[in-house]
Amino acid sequence: MAEAQGNIESKDFGIGIPQDSQGYYLKGAAHLDWGMKDRLARVFNARSGKTVMLAFDHGYIMGPTSGLERVDLSILPLVPYTDVLMCTRGVLRACIPPDCGKPVALRCSAGATVLKELSDELVGVAIEDAIRLNASAMAVQVYIGGEFEHKTIGNLVRVIDAGNAAGIPTLAVTAVGREMVRDARYLGLACRVCAELGAHFVKTYYCAEGFERVTAACPIPIVIAGGKKIAELDALTMARRAIDQGALGVDMGRNIFQADDPVSMIQAVRAVVHDDETPERALDLYQTLKSQSKGMVV
Ligand code: 5RP
Secondary structure, eight states: OOOSSSOOOOOOOOTTSOOOOTTSSSTTOTTSOHHHHHHHHHHSOTTTSOEEEEEOOTHHHHSSOTTOTTHHHHTGGGGGGOSEEEEOHHHHHHHSOGGGOOOEEEEOEESOOTTSOTTOOEEOSOHHHHHHTTOSEEEEEEOTTSTTHHHHHHHHHHHHHHHHHHTOOEEEEEOOOTTSOOSHHHHHHHHHHHHHTTOSEEEEOOOTTTHHHHHHTOSSOEEEEOOSOOOHHHHHHHHHHHHHTTOOEEEEOHHHHTSSSHHHHHHHHHHHHHHOOOHHHHHHHHHHHHHHHTTOOO
């Protein structure tokens, strides 16, 4: 029986040896059906193998978050520059034009807000509605080690089962409860649990120490969340390091839509993720685009 304590320390992560993707460009996806692969190919760019997802689902727990007070005004200008829209069905139907041509990672967990225990979630979208909305992925939050761990894992496996029947991949979102530490040991455990349970890709946080072990031990793609707003160079540096250490993209929210110039910031993030730019050159791009957008000479 596996135990939480007293196990031999994990050490053979094969760092530097890429996982064989067995004939499909995305790790862990070679043996999925055509519809799954087609949807994953909408999420992960087939040229770079990576993705810049724009997360703007914060309102489902936080209400009108700074930068998302008016999704129609703040998010629509970003749509041309994102690979995937990550949002709730409410905002999708209310604010996003269906002819924008972007795939959707549909937030499918619900049931808690910042006013109460966040891990007390349930499945908030029926598979029929995800199909109706042509979702390219369904996103479910899991709180590994959290108060309602069991319930959120139940949510994840129910959505995976429904998605498998419909050919829609599931994105497991590893939320970190207040009592948890965002280190490689915890994040590695959380991501691996999601992969073992059948998620098709995972969203997690970057950690400065040992993130390459988190990605190496997760047999499916990892994208990172941005977290709270930090300086633009720091956010670009975090994205660079995460990609260099095996992440296959970002699912970033506040560090894009709360930037001084969100349209320039998302293009700078794209330069890091898809064009292999350094954070410094991406910051130059950000500043140049920002000056141009404000009509200044650079
Ligand atoms: C909350 C979410 C949010 O969509 C997302 O993580 C927030 O993105 P960011 O941290 O980059 O603002 O999944 O758990």
